[in-house]
Amino acid sequence: MGTHLLQALGNLTHPLNILFMIVGVGAGIVVGALPGLTATMAIALLVPFTFTMPAVHGLVLLGGIYCGAIYGGCFSAILINTPGTPSAIATTFDGYPMAKKGDAYRAIVTATISSVIGGLIGVAFLLFLSPPLSKASLKFGPPEFFWLTAFGLTIIATLSSKSILKGLIGGAFGLLISSIGIAPIEGSVRFTFGIVSLQDGIGLIPALIGFFCIPEVLAMIGRRHQQYSIIPYRKQRKVVLGVLLKLLKKPFLLLRSAVIGTIVGIIPGAGGNIASMVSYNEAVRASKYPDKYGRGIIEGVAAAETANNAEVSGSLIPLLTLGIPGAPPAAVLLGALLLHGMRPGPELFTYHGSVTYTFIVSLIFANLLMLPMGIFSGKMISKIITTIPIAFLAPFVVFLSVIGSYAINNNMFDVYVMIFFGLVGYIGRKAGFDAGPIVLGIILGKICEQGLVQSILMGKAAGSLFEVFFTRPISLILILLTIVSAAWPYIRKLIAGTKRYAKR
Amino acid sequence: MRNADRIISIVLLGICAFFFVEARSFTRFGRFFPLTIIIILAALSLFLLVLSFVKPGLSAIFGRLHRRHIAIAISIVLIGAWGILINVLGFVVTSVILFTVINVLLDEKHRSFLSILKKMGIITVVVGVFYLFFAQLLLVPFPRGCLF
Numbered sequence: 345m346g347t348h349l350l351q352a353l354g355n356l357t358h359p360l361n362i363l364f365m366i367v368g369v370g371a372g373i374v375v376g377a378l379p380g381l382t383a384t385m386a387i388a389l390l391v392p393f394t395f396t397m398p399a400v401h402g403l404v405l406l407g408g409i410y411c412g413a414i415y416g417g418c419f420s421a422i423l424i425n426t427p428g429t430p431s432a433i434a435t436t437f438d439g440y441p442m443a444k445k446g447d448a449y450r451a452i453v454t455a456t457i458s459s460v461i462g463g464l465i466g467v468a469f470l471l472f473l474s475p476p477l478s479k480a481s482l483k484f485g486p487p488e489f490f491w492l493t494a495f496g497l498t499i500i501a502t503l504s505s506k507s508i509l510k511g512l513i514g515g516a517f518g519l520l521i522s523s524i525g526i527a528p529i530e531g532s533v534r535f536t537f538g539i540v541s542l543q544d545g546i547g548l549i550p551a552l553i554g555f556f557c558i559p560e561v562l563a564m565i566g567r568r569h570q571q572y573s574i575i576p577y578r579k580q581r582k583v584v585l586g587v588l589l590k591l592l593k594k595p596f597l598l599l600r601s602a603v604i605g606t607i608v609g610i611i612p613g614a615g616g617n618i619a620s621m622v623s624y625n626e627a628v629r630a631s632k633y634p635d636k637y638g639r640g641i642i643e644g645v646a647a648a649e650t651a652n653n654a655e656v657s658g659s660l661i662p663l664l665t666l667g668i669p670g671a672p673p674a675a676v677l678l679g680a681l682l683l684h685g686m687r688p689g690p691e692l693f694t695y696h697g698s699v700t701y702t703f704i705v706s707l708i709f710a711n712l713l714m715l716p717m718g719i720f721s722g723k724m725i726s727k728i729i730t731t732i733p734i735a736f737l738a739p740f741v742v743f744l745s746v747i748g749s750y751a752i753n754n755n756m757f758d759v760y761v762m763i764f765f766g767l768v769g770y771i772g773r774k775a776g777f778d779a780g781p782i783v784l785g786i787i788l789g790k791i792c793e794q795g796l797v798q799s800i801l802m803g804k805a806a807g808s809l810f811e812v813f814f815t816r817p818i819s820l821i822l823i824l825l826t827i828v829s830a831a832w833p834y835i836r837k838l839i840a841g842t843k844r845y846a847k848r
Numbered sequence: 849m850r851n852a853d854r855i856i857s858i859v860l861l862g863i864c865a866f867f868f869v870e871a872r873s874f875t876r877f878g879r880f881f882p883l884t885i886i887i888i889l890a891a892l893s894l895f896l897l898v899l900s901f902v903k904p905g906l907s908a909i910f911g912r913l914h915r916r917h918i919a920i921a922i923s924i925v926l927i928g929a930w931g932i933l934i935n936v937l938g939f940v941v942t943s944v945i946l947f948t949v950i951n952v953l954l955d956e957k958h959r960s961f962l963s964i965l966k967k968m969g970i971i972t973v974v975v976g977v978f979y980l981f982f983a984q985l986l987l988v989p990f991p992r993g994c995l996f
Contacts, residue, residue: 532878735955
């Protein structure tokens, strides 16, 4: 690890890496600040631009965009009461009331400093947890991978969708899509309907672009007449130092929020919106003056922003170690890794160690870059929110979607796949089906099927399917987690009901 | 029938039936996973269908027809046309035309001939820059079509 870290630091002094980091964070902040453009969408659109770059440049750029976009969401949350990205939803609770009281600059500075702190704590977890976890993943055989995907899918269904049933349907639909193409065992050609291009399966990047970009564009078109009234603000002296000192006096708030963000990030499918909501909720519960929350206090902004930026690195932990993305933007990053021939797992930390550690260390610098960029360019970003017209933005995103999905394989079929899944995603979204469970179903499907079928073969060879599926220690833990996660909504209801009864 | 959940569940059941018939011809281990998923998806869809009668939730996806729905519908058609026309007119020409058309569709305030011409100029530059970036730097050969 030490050698790779030194190599990583050396790589990061390369002028192109520094340039990509600055461009990535800057572009990410702008994208995140624009309501309707999400981090997932930005990464999905930019993955094709990185495919001829060396892997290290591409990952540094995408990492910068990821960090910048999650942080950038705070600008519109504070200034127009609309979260730029779903992760910034809890930032509106105290950020906007602060802005209304004339403390917009203070709120932005609070969001910036806590985002940096949260981001750095998250990267520390990523840096120190990933290598041992990737080594532990060597103990994972087909049954463990099968149960891991089952656990991931139940989490996705219960956390990332408003309705559990619709989340489960979305996940199952994604799994079905993942089975299109040649079967991993016995090589059957499945569900191609005579289309040769489908033999390779559904392209991950075109499907991701379709599911995450086209529905956003159509939603943007639907609300193009919406006018945002932005709260003007002026830079004030001594605010940065004042906020920093105040936040440093609240180490537990920052640490708790960062740990919540990282843990939520590690859980497959649970994104920054859940991290910031849980963290905000815990901050209110732990506070001596919970009534002040929601009326514009910096603790509220700090709790939300620390968590959602810590979640960025948290979501990369299961991705880099097991190939299971912790959040939708991480799912797109998986596509980028595969595009560069890098398979998640221990190999990433050994054979590709130099690139992987450069990527992880670049996240530290990306988080640090947010400090000057956020504080000094806030005025410009707030202008951008109101000046870029949807009439230009919407066709521009479609243009990037077309160019991006074509460029991956120089294949028009991928463009059709992107358009098809874009429409499916839009109709699904209108009917209450989130794209998250479908996409994660597509990603987890191949791992799930391989794990399931290979485990059956192992069971047949061993003479007992039960032994293979239900007696291995890691499998047992995963089965337990799967049962708890699937039953969690009902357990939560039961606990809430008991509490209400006890109160009465 | 304007219940969105009902329509979606019926469509999903149709997909399950179609995929089920297809899956029967696969090899033993080739069909095991998809068949399991089809059965799970069909059971969940059936549950959603029953729920749509017992506890109707979402009434209609788009509700009453509104002007913004027309813009969305036209945009969907134009996005579809983007994919089809690239093979005929080529990447650059199709992108400039459809980028401009969607822009004009959405920007109701600036539809004079002069402003459309101005926008087309800006869009041509944007498309040109991306085309050169991909074609010259990333060496992606975009479809040329009959024009360019």
